[in-house]
């Protein structure tokens with residue numbers, strides 16, 4: 176994609192988008208001058224940002240692969256971003272070759288490229304929807320072709336809960352899990368700054384969106400009454416250590432949490448009922 180040849184659909188490329196700035200940090204090509212400008216200014220303030228997003232992607236794939244190893248065969252990636260490698264479907268299909276994956280994002284460029292990448296894939300879909308509306312997302316016909324919510328599902332909310340206050344994120348996670356079958360998984364990550372001053376300087380640069388600097392307690396609140404998967408709320412690098420050495424500590428890092436919904440598959444409890 177080039178700035179001279181924008182995608183169809185009347186997308187405003189003069190305003191940076193979270194999805195495309197993230198793609199820029201990941202070394203992708205689906206970004207425009209406005210995205211690169213904002214991404215570069217933020218990375219000047221915090222040169223660890225590209226490393227942070229890479230750690231986050233490695234966490235997502237490690238956690239999803241662990242869910243697949245536990246027998247989860249379908250994955251709903253909410254706020255999935257632009258396609259990047261390794262993608263969730265690549266990671267989980269190493270474990271379950273016909274695992275089904277639905278990518279959901281509000282950004283039209285992310286969905287356009289997701290559709291292009293997945294067009295020929297059985298059991299894969301990319302859907303444009305607002306994750307803040309679980310009822311609409313789960314009723315979406317394209318989502319339903321790939322995801323059967325009566326079966327255990329892994330729900331991924333990676334690097335997206337930090338765009339909403341902790342209480343809203345906790346309510347949203349609770350609602351998705353209420354609508355999920357027993358034994359479903361919740362996989363969450365959030366950027367986290369120990370340096371509060373750096374966090375506010377970055378916020379001044381990232382004028383297009385508001386960032387909530389969630390704490391470990393905030394992430395724990397998003398798990399509600401689910402059963403945490405070890406090591407519980409932790410830094411993402413804990414999940415990827417051993418794949419080439421311990422990644423260095425950075426001034427910002429993803430805080431992550433993985434948990435499962437109690438109960439037995441095939442015995443949907445009241446929380447699996449619609450609406």
Ligand SMILES: C[S@@+](CC[C@H](N)C(=O)[O-])C[C@H]1O[C@@H](n2cnc3c(N)ncnc32)[C@H](O)[C@@H]1O
Nearest residue numbers: 194197254255256280281282305306333334335
């Ligand atoms: C920082 S990126 C994270 C991408 C991917 N989850 C990852 O961790 O690598 C956040 C993504 O969430 C998407 N997003 C933000 N708000 C959303 C919403 N309300 N509904 C759906 N997607 C949303 C953005 O468009 C962007 O692609």
